[in-house]
Amino acid sequence: MAEGYCVKCKSKKEIADAVEELMKNGRKAIKGKCPTCGVVMFKILGGKNAPAEVSSKTALPPQPAKLSLSEPSQASN
């Protein structure tokens, strides 16, 4: 079920005979017809459905940094 804008009816319609198509640029689109007037409707869906490999910096191995224990913590009780 996809909704699109029909330019002929000048209103939002539910796309009839909607088929999902994969465009050349990797985007998904819905292609179908207006249920009222039958004009071809085409709706481009959002590009990336799945989250891309952007957040791959989450699992970084702990770096063996130098422990700076030279400064004794002052415990003035």
Ligand SMILES: [Zn+2]
């Ligand atoms: Zn229409």
